[in-house]
Amino acid sequence: MEQPICLIENVGNGQLVVNPKAINILSNFEQPMVVVSIVGMYRSGKSYLMNKLAGAKRGFSLGSTVQSKTKGIWIWCIPHPFEANYTLVLLDTEGLGDVEKGNNKNDIYIFSLAVLLSSVLVYNSMGTIDQDAIDKLKFVGELSSMIKVKSQGNDDEEAEFSSHFPMFIWAVRDFHLGLMIDGKAVTEDEYLENALKLKKPEKTIRDQDYNRVRQQLRMYFGKRKCFVFDLPTANEEHLKRLEHIPDDDLNADFVTQSQKFCDYIFREADVKRMKETFPVTGPRLGELAKIYTETINSSKVACMEEAVISLAEGENKMSVQDATQHYEDKMNKVVFPTETLSQFLDISRQYEDQARKIFLTRCLQDDDQRYLKEFLQTTNKKKKEFSFKNETKSQEICGALIRNLSVDLEKALSEGAYNKPRGHGKFKQDLKAIEVKYNNETGKGLKAEEVLQEYLKSKEGNSAIILQQDNALSQREKEEEEERSRKEIKEMEEKMQQVEEARRAQKAEEEIANIKETARQLMDKFNEEKKIMNEKIKQAIEDKSKEYDLYMKQAQEAQAKMFKEQIANLERRLQEKNNSPFDWISDLVKWATKIFRF
Structure with a gap:
């Protein structure tokens, strides 16, 4: 994309509308996506940071007045600077707290969509992380009323947010204080964590309000990071037209800080995933945007699990269609007939492998292998059709x-030329000459032998008549010739039966090998997903363990106990995931053996 485009338009009256043009553009991006969104108060310089991530001076509109420039959510897809196989997606959101909106629900809608669509959420604020800055993050407290992880939620639903929510980065702009706490220098991250410390004990309602957003930030966003930025320039005119000012004319510290911010995201930001494992591509991001926007517009709670189920239904149908269509398109370009069955199977196997890769790459959450079985059945049916076409073409050419x-x-x-003495010998000689010439021809295909034998067999009646009318042969010679003919016919029939049985065995062997290869690749995919899931769960355990240690250190036993229970739940989930049986693989092979009749 050469420039950003509006993904979700704010049309007023609290309604958000997905832009079909943006969805169409997203459909062209098949790589896994690292999705970075930025939220924050309006006119706080969000768009400038997003343009820096894009490596561009211009792109997202900065504006130069007190009026909010960005409306809705704008998207920009660019090549990832560090990972060639990824696409970097930037989402610039309209400013929170805009007095012109006239709808107090709009901010939480935008904030929720940013959380749901991104793998990194940058919160942009001005000045310092003080109580006023924390208060402006009140939207965090409303996320539980806007988002749920599972369709059948539980009392500990919010505890699962950290496994599904994006990395949280707090970008503090125009920071003018020293990074010092109690006279000691601290890092940016320590500055953030100190600001999120809870007040103990909670004696009043005000104390509870003070702690609430901090608790939710700590629980919802396990991985947190902070960056502070100096004022870009002291020149007010330059501030109004920052996108036109070269870096050499900006505050050197600000330039360094901006580059540090970008490098961190390029290096550490993960691919956006659904259900912790499935990577989001352009088409999937577009579908998620439509699903979540429609849900929010209807004032319903956006359920991550239901979104994946809804998306998977359409995605899996398309994966079957695209994969089988790829196989069919490739096989339609093959010049038939092939000389041997092995050649046909080699060609088919090549395109089956490609089709399987397309299917397994796109298919998601096919837990009962419903769509895999449909793919295998459809591909097998098309393979049989092409095999029949190959044999028919060979028969036509040979005939x-x-x-x-x-x-x-x-x-x-027809002229009776063989109905004379020694005519039978002449007939057999001419027939043999045809056989020799036939065998010397190329390009006949895999049915060459069958067509020849059928022709020779069809001439046995003529041979028998000519033999009986050949007066040059004695009765004994005729009987010997008849016995020889019967033996040849029997040998020919046995040979053809052996050939057919060998072909059936070869086809069955190929199908069994295909099913086993499918099962192997499916296992590889499953293990890769399990590896990602394990890493996510382990990271969540690590994050919650840090919170547990902190609360224990602060003698906040109630909060510590809550995190300890969450850790125990995650550990059980990790164990269950690693102990999952693989019966479905043997079941798949049994199913295929029965369906394909090996």
Whole structure:
């Protein structure tokens, strides 16, 4: 994308509308996406930071007046600077607290969508992290009323947010204080964590209000980071047109801080995932935007699990369709007939492998292998159709060749040219000549032997008549020739039966190998998803363990106990995930063996 485009438009009256043009553009991005969104008060310089991430002076509109410039949510997809296989997606949101909105629900809608769509959430504020700055993050407290993880929630629903919510980065702009606490220098992260410390004990309602947002920030966003930025420039005119000012004319510390911020995101920001494992691509991000926007517009709670189920239904249907269509398109370009069955199977296997890769890459949450089975059945059906086409084409070519080579013999038969002494020998000689010429021809395909044998067998009646009319042969010679013919026919039939049985066995062997390879790749995918899931759960355990240690250190036993229970739940979940049985793999092979009739 050369420039940003509005993804979700704020049309007023609290209604948000997804832009179809943006969805269409997103459909072209098939790589996994690192999605970075930025939220914060209006006219606080959010767009400037997003343009820095894009490596551009201009892109997202900065504006130069007190009026909010960005409306809705704007999107910009660019190549990831560090990861060639990823796409970096930037979401710039309209400013929170805009007096012109006239709808106090609009801010929480925008904030919720930013949380739901991104893998990194940057919160941009001005000055310092003080109580006023914390108060402006009141939207965090409303997330539990806007978002849920599972359709069947539980009392500990909010505890799961940290496993699904994005990394939280607090960007403090125009920071003018020293990073000192109690006379000691601290890091930016320590500055943030100190600001999020709870007041103990909670003696009043005011104390509870003081702690509430801090508790929710700590619980919802396990991975937190802070960056502080000096004033970009002391020149007020330059501030109004910051996108036009070269870095050399800006505060050197600000330039360094901005680069540090960008490098961190490029290096540490993870791919946006659904249900902790499935990577979000352009089409998936577009569908999520539509699902979540429609839900929020209808004043319903946005459920992550239901969104994945809804998205998976359409995605899996398309994965079957696209994969099988790819196989069909490739096979339609093959020049038939192939010389051997092995050649056909080698070609088919190549395109089956490609189709399977398309299917497994796109398919998600196919827990009962419903769509995998549909893919295998559809591909197998198309494979049989192409196999039949291959055999039919061979039969057509071979039949035409036999007819062409046997013109003189057929003419001689019709004229009775062989009905004379020594005629049977001449007939057998001419028939053998046709066989030799036929075998010397190329490009006949895998049905060459069958067509030839069928033709030779069809001439046995002519041979028998000619033999009986050949007066040059004795009765004994005729009987010996008849016995020889019967033996040849029997040997020919047995040979053809062996050939057919060998082909059936070869096809069955190929299908079994295909199913086993599918099961192997499915296992690889499952193990990769399990690895990602394990990493996510372990990270959540680590984050919550830090919170537990902090609360224990501060003698806040009630909060510490809550985190201890959450850690125990995560550990049980981790164990259950690692102990999942693999019966479905053997079941899949049994199913395929029955369906494909090996």
